[in-house]
Amino acid sequence: MTSPLERRYRLLLRAYPAAYRTERGDEIVGVLLDLAPPGRAWPTVGDAADLVGSGLRRRLRLPIVDGLTAGLALAGPVALALAAGLSACLWVWLEAVKGLHTTGPAAYAAWLAAAVAYALGRARVARTLVVLAAATALALPVAGPFVDLDRPPLWVSMVLAAFGVIAAAGLRAPASADERLGVGAGTPTIAVCATALVATAGAPPGPATAYYQPTLARVGLVVAVAVAIHALIAGVRLTAGRPARAWLWATVLLALPGGWLGPFGDHVVAGVPGGANVEVAPHFGRLAQVLLATCVVGVAVAWLIRAEAAMGVRSRRAAPTPAPERWTRPLGVTRWLTVGAALGLAATIAALALPPYLAYASSMPRPRTLYVATTVALLAATALARAAVDVRSLPAARRARAALLAVVGALAAAFVGGLVAVYDNGWTLRGWAHLDLTANLVTTLALVPFALFALDAAPSVAPAAAGQPRGERAVIWWTLLASAGWLAYTTVPHLLSWGPVLLLLSAGLLALVLVTNRRPRTG
Structure with a gap:
C-alpha cells in the first residue's frame, strides 16, 4: 500500500514526459522517500519545485548547461545571506531609525527567518521560507493599495525576489558546515556593512526617495564585493588552469540581481517628470540600470555556454571552435520575437511622441526630438531588413509561424512600453501631461532588442562566416553597427x-574576453 507522501510524489512526476516517468519514476520516488524523515505526508516546497522544474525542462527539451548546477550550489547560500543582510539593513535603518513605515518588514522577516533556519541546519525549512520570502516580496506591490502603509519600491522587491530564486534553486540539503557558517556569519556582516554605508551618506526625507538614493547605490557596493570575490576566485582558478566554470556561473548569477541595484547619482528633479537631465539620451536611471545589467549578464551567459574551449578549462579536452552559423539560418523563436519586439516598440514610441511633437514642435528640445526619432527609425529599419533577409531562407510552411512569433513579440513590446508609460505617470491612465518625456523614457527599452540584434550579428562578421551573398552581409554589418552605435551613444556617456x-x-x-583572445590555442 502506498503512503500519502509517495502518492503526492507520483502526482508531481506528471510534469515529466510519460516515457521518462515510466522508466525512472520508481527510482526517483524511491530516492525521495529514503531522504524524507519518518511521518512526513507532504513534499517540501523545495522538493516540489525540483521535481516540477526538472520535469518541465525535459518536456521542453532544454539542455543541461555544464557548470550551472554547481554554480547555483555556490551562489545559493551567498544569495540567501545577501537577501537576509540587505533586509536587515532596510528594516533597521529605514524602517526603525528613519521612521519610514512600509509593508517591507513582512518580506524582511521571512528572509531573516530563512537565514536562521539554514544556519541551524534546517535546509529544507530554509528553502520553504525562501520561497515564501520571494513570493511575499512580489506580493507587496499588489497588496499596497489595500493597506494604509506605503510599499517598498518595485526595484527593491524585484532584487529580493531574484535573490530568492537563486537561493531556492541553489540551497542543498543537508547543508555543509561551511555553508551554514557562511550564512550565519555572513548575514549580520552584510547587514552591518550595508547599514554603515547607508548611514554615512544619510537618507533623504520620505519613503519615495530614501529607499532609492543613497540606499540602493550604497547597498550595491556590498553586493559588488560578493560578486568580486567570486570573480577573483574564478580568475585565479583560470590562471592556474583549474576548472572555474562553477565560479564563473556563480559570479554571473549573483551579478544579475546585484546589477539592478543603483545607479549612482540617480535622482529626479522636483517638478520635472523624468528629471532635468533628460536632454538627448534618457538620464541613466533605474530602468536603464536594470535593462543594461540584464543585457550584460545575458552576454556573459551566452559567452559561458558557447566559449568553453576558449576559457582554458582543463577538466575536459577543448574541442575546436565550430564555425559560426550562417546569419540567414532561421534561429526560431528568439530571432522572430526580437524582430517583432523592435517593430512593436518603435510603434509604441512613435504613438507617444507624435502628439506632443506635432502640437508643440517649436518648443520641443531639438536634440531629444532627434534622439527619439532616430531610435524609432533604427528599430524599424533594422527589424525590417533582418525580416526581409530571413524570410527568403524560410520554407513556405514556416513563414506563418515566423509571422505569428513576430506578432507576439510586437504585442509584448507594446504592452511593456505601455506599462513603462503608466509607471512614468504615477500609475494613472489619463491626464498625462508630458508625453514627450514619457516617450523618451520608453526609448530606454530599446536596449533589449538592440542588444539581441548585436549579439546575434556579431559572430557572423568573423572571417569564418564570410560566405554570405553581398546583400546579406550588408544587412549583417548594418545590424551590428546600428545596434552597437545606439547602445554606445545611450550608455557610455x-x-x-x-x-x-x-x-x-x-x-x-571585457578583461576575460581580452585574455581569452590573446591566449594561444592548442590542440
Missing part, C-alpha cells in the same frame, strides 16, 4: 552613473 555591480561585471567580462 553615463558610465560614471552605472551601478557598482554593473561596472564590475562589464570590466570583468
Whole structure:
C-alpha cells in the first residue's frame, strides 16, 4: 500500500514526459522517500519545485548547461545571506531609525527567518521560507493599495525576489558546515556593512526617495564585493588552469540581481517628470540600470555556454571552435520575437511622441526630438531588413509561424512600453501631461532588442562566416553597427552613473574576453 507522501510524489512526476516517468519514476520516488524523515505526508516546497522544474525542462527539451548546477550550489547560500543582510539593513535603518513605515518588514522577516533556519541546519525549512520570502516580496506591490502603509519600491522587491530564486534553486540539503557558517556569519556582516554605508551618506526625507538614493547605490557596493570575490576566485582558478566554470556561473548569477541595484547619482528633479537631465539620451536611471545589467549578464551567459574551449578549462579536452552559423539560418523563436519586439516598440514610441511633437514642435528640445526619432527609425529599419533577409531562407510552411512569433513579440513590446508609460505617470491612465518625456523614457527599452540584434550579428562578421551573398552581409554589418552605435551613444556617456555591480561585471567580462583572445590555442 502506498503512503500519502509517495502518492503526492507520483502526482508531481506528471510534469515529466510519460516515457521518462515510466522508466525512472520508481527510482526517483524511491530516492525521495529514503531522504524524507519518518511521518512526513507532504513534499517540501523545495522538493516540489525540483521535481516540477526538472520535469518541465525535459518536456521542453532544454539542455543541461555544464557548470550551472554547481554554480547555483555556490551562489545559493551567498544569495540567501545577501537577501537576509540587505533586509536587515532596510528594516533597521529605514524602517526603525528613519521612521519610514512600509509593508517591507513582512518580506524582511521571512528572509531573516530563512537565514536562521539554514544556519541551524534546517535546509529544507530554509528553502520553504525562501520561497515564501520571494513570493511575499512580489506580493507587496499588489497588496499596497489595500493597506494604509506605503510599499517598498518595485526595484527593491524585484532584487529580493531574484535573490530568492537563486537561493531556492541553489540551497542543498543537508547543508555543509561551511555553508551554514557562511550564512550565519555572513548575514549580520552584510547587514552591518550595508547599514554603515547607508548611514554615512544619510537618507533623504520620505519613503519615495530614501529607499532609492543613497540606499540602493550604497547597498550595491556590498553586493559588488560578493560578486568580486567570486570573480577573483574564478580568475585565479583560470590562471592556474583549474576548472572555474562553477565560479564563473556563480559570479554571473549573483551579478544579475546585484546589477539592478543603483545607479549612482540617480535622482529626479522636483517638478520635472523624468528629471532635468533628460536632454538627448534618457538620464541613466533605474530602468536603464536594470535593462543594461540584464543585457550584460545575458552576454556573459551566452559567452559561458558557447566559449568553453576558449576559457582554458582543463577538466575536459577543448574541442575546436565550430564555425559560426550562417546569419540567414532561421534561429526560431528568439530571432522572430526580437524582430517583432523592435517593430512593436518603435510603434509604441512613435504613438507617444507624435502628439506632443506635432502640437508643440517649436518648443520641443531639438536634440531629444532627434534622439527619439532616430531610435524609432533604427528599430524599424533594422527589424525590417533582418525580416526581409530571413524570410527568403524560410520554407513556405514556416513563414506563418515566423509571422505569428513576430506578432507576439510586437504585442509584448507594446504592452511593456505601455506599462513603462503608466509607471512614468504615477500609475494613472489619463491626464498625462508630458508625453514627450514619457516617450523618451520608453526609448530606454530599446536596449533589449538592440542588444539581441548585436549579439546575434556579431559572430557572423568573423572571417569564418564570410560566405554570405553581398546583400546579406550588408544587412549583417548594418545590424551590428546600428545596434552597437545606439547602445554606445545611450550608455557610455553615463558610465560614471552605472551601478557598482554593473561596472564590475562589464570590466570583468571585457578583461576575460581580452585574455581569452590573446591566449594561444592548442590542440
